[in-house]
Amino acid sequence: MLSKQDQLTELVRELESQNHVFSADPLLITEKLKDEQGTPIQKLHWRASRIDANGSLAGTLGKIDARIKGIIIIMSVIWCVSGFLGLFTLLQANVVNFFYVLVCLLGFHTLMLLAWLVLTLVNQGKQSPSIITSFISPSQLIRGKDDVTQASVRLYERQLQHTGMRWYVGRFSHQLWLATLTGMLFAIIFLLIVRQYTFSWESTLLSNETLVTLTQWLGWLPSKVGFSVPDASAVAQSRLVSEPMPLNIARQWASLLVGSLLMYGIVPRAMAWAVCAWLFAHNKMRLDLKLPYYQKIIDFWQRDVVDADDFNEQVKPVAPKAKVSQGKKLVALLEYPYHDDNWYQFSAGHNIEDFGIVDGREDIQRLLDYLDNHDVQVLLGIHTRALPDRGVLRKLDKIASHAKQGLVVQLLADENLLKLNQDNPEQLTDEQREQQNQQQLRYNQWQKALAERQIGLVSV
Structure with a gap:
């Protein structure tokens, strides 16, 4: 989106084109700024701030922005709580199937992350504005029939149509997934502290040797950051277990579960969030100084006016x-x-x-x-x-x-x-x-x- 100063400048342009009556005279402010030093964009920002002398325009924009951020925070909290409750429900039994729980934790998440990556590579430069507007509609966030409110809503809707908003949508989506995974991580840590679990596995087609190899592959990345990985003996002893297992083996499986959630769930999703955040900032919407409205103001500031009484031919x-x-x-x-x-x-x-x-x-x-x-x-x-x-x-x-x-x-x-x-x-x-x-x-x-x-x- 536009920066706060750019938003205020655009809102002044929108209202001035509709002959809105401001708290300060735009013509007088434009005249006074002619003799002040600064770049055109700086002077346009100063002009908009002085025209909004009572702060009503900035207040309306701030109200919409605060409500958008509030909705994002509320949705993140809801997703975090849902992740916590979902995993809390899944781990009610004392004996749990390790690989079944792991698939429930990361299976759908991994598919969605790969789908996002493929769609991002395929749809480079394209934007689907309806995605974000279906979640956040400025016209629903603030109600009012006055000129300022209506112009502010139109301004935000134009920003939501900008091509850079695809990265805003991506960042928002990754934030919700991170909230869900964080809720799951809190649930796992809490349950592992207050309960003692027995981790087992069962398979009709896979042998002990195959599961040992699979476990070593799965544990390679978590082991690099200090998480324990069950060895061949622990994997073999965990097949079809229905009674409490030795505590050291249970801790190895618990460590691998937490490490897998971090390294294969939270870390990749956080990296995707950071990429979207960087690309959104890099493709941020900016004022179009080529518009006739801004061209006319800048022309006026750059025009040299010489008093006839003091004129010296140069x-x-x-x-x-x-x-x-x-x-x-x-x-x-x-x-x-x-x-x-x-x-x-x-x-x-x-x-x-x-x-x-x-x-x-x-x-x-x-x-x-x-x-x-x-x-x-x-x-x-x-x-x-x-x-x-x-x-x-x-x-x-x-x-x-x-x-x-x-x-x-x-x-x-x-x-x-x-x-x-x-x-x-x-x-x-x-x-x-x-x-x-x-x-x-x-x-x-x-x-x-x-x-x-x-x-x-x-x-x-």
């Missing part, structure tokens, strides 16, 4: 003219797609390697690995909608540092604005002119960023 920084090499070139788009698949042909020609869109960390790493092993010049296409913020400029610096024949940039204008300028430049609406002004502002910002880094700009 020469605007201009990126150096790009020198395109004659050798092989690699072309790529940074973050945004572009309508023209052949955008690079005018400047790069035909001796190129098209790398597609470079956006996430995996794309960047794949590009850097390629550049480390190939002597090429990089032509990077950047849509003028892209913000030259710290994250984007950090990607640009990494690419420039690995490009052996240098890096050049081509700025790509918006298709709709290009068409308007060609068809009817004199009949633009105020909104269209504002879009043109924003594009020109973004172009100047990129000019400044490229000039500071001495990265050449391709003129088209």
Whole structure:
């Protein structure tokens, strides 16, 4: 799910799109934040916190989050108690069949763990949102017809549809299994303390030698961490036993039972839980700063306003003219797609390697690995909608540092604005002119960023 700050920021966006009346004026707060130092995401978090001056939005989100966590804790306790009671009932007799009890403990659990592993490998990248929403529905956790409650419910429902939630579901499932196995472990330890058991085994098809081998295989892993394993003599003496057995043999079987539950039940399930927890954190949902709502706010913060009385004309920084090499070139788009698949042909020609869109960390790493092993010049296409913020400029610096024949940039204008300028430049609406002004502002910002880094700009 989103972090708490991201959730509050998204909730403000949701409510502001519905003309909700906040406890503080969003426009005034946005104006004040213009002069404060910080990254765009930090300032968006500050903005949301100040708009929620009375804490009502954060309170509603916290209420839903607390109830979700409460349900998970209650279900875990119920599963733990059910595991304890189930095993308590199973071990009522003083003489118990060891392998029958072991199959009851770990048989179904092992099958389910293997099934989860197979489904995880087969359904990579796929998500079944209905699984989690069938257990936890935000609309059932909090009732209310007001705008804040309804928007909060929609926000949580969107988060439950995120692809990373498959790991949340997995973590939740493993947590319930761990609770069940822990309840069984408590029951075994309690019963072994207060009662004396005789462990036996019986089989129509398997001989003593076969059961000795099977017991040694089963006890190999528990023995590595200090649990006792019955030897050949103890296995042979335990066949079809109906009377109390020597205490030392009973303790060996009891130790193997506890060790098997730990090493073949709890430890693998805990490892699966840890994997799901790590993958969920790694694939966590984040704010989409490419949304027009956030773009407009960030544009406002980055726009330089100069008082006419104090104006001193300064020469605007201009990126150096790009020198395109004659050798092989690699072309790529940074973050945004572009309508023209052949955008690079005018400047790069035909001796190129098209790398597609470079956006996430995996794309960047794949590009850097390629550049480390190939002597090429990089032509990077950047849509003028892209913000030259710290994250984007950090990607640009990494690419420039690995490009052996240098890096050049081509700025790509918006298709709709290009068409308007060609068809009817004199009949633009105020909104269209504002879009043109924003594009020109973004172009100047990129000019400044490229000039500071001495990265050449391709003129088209």
